[in-house]
Amino acid sequence: MMMFKEIADVLVDDQWRFRNSRDSGIEQVLAQIKAKPLLLTPNVDDGVKWKRGDVEYGSEFSAYSTWDMVRAQNAKVPWAKLIWFKQGVPRYAFITWLAVKDRLSTGSRMRTWGVIQGCTFCGEPEESRDHLFFACPYTYGLWLQIIGSLLRPAPSPDWNEIMARILHSAHDRLVSILLRLALQVTIYYIWRERNERRHTQRSRPANQLAKVIEKTIK
Helix, strand or coil, X not given: CCCHHHHHHCEECCEECCCCCCCHHHXXXXXXXXXXXXXXXXXXXXXXXXEXXXXXXXXXXXXXXXXXXXXXCCCCCCCHHHHCCCCCXXXXXXXXXXXXXXXXXXXXXXXXXXXXXXCCCCCXXXXXXXXXXXXXXXXXXXHHHXXXXXXXXXXXXXXXXXXXXXXXXXXXXHHHHHHHHHHHXXXXXXXXXXXXXXXXXXXXXXHHHHHHHHHHHC
């Protein structure tokens, strides 16, 4: 933000005056500024305003408004509220976000790197995202144990159906929060258990892992 003296220094006879710069980016900005017509109102004190939108200006700086204007904005995805909500925990939300985007290093993705990795829970040769969550008998049984009566009738092991059921079924506020927490914490601990089995050869039965997940949710 320019102070009043600095603004006065670049105004000469109602024209912009800037020092030369070697930075091509700054030169482009200066060229755009010089292309703007400079309109001054006589007998009116100069002031500085912060842009907050297309036609909105404010006297105080807002980091939120500035970021909202300069960032690249995409259409809001329908599953956003599954990941980001007030009661969510960032580390669980992050892993769930990776799972939704299918960016976890599952066996299917590792195969493109020349690494062969089957399911560490049931031995299925093709360890995909949809298999881990929740087509695998181990993880599906674990998921049903975690959600209990929160989702009735019990969902199939299909990933897309589970996402749709949580998003679009009619739930009261508490059940909706619990379902999203249950989903995120379960995905987190399944992924953690999968990596433990792969790297340390240690494993836990589903009942034991379910107790850890339930305690974490509580």
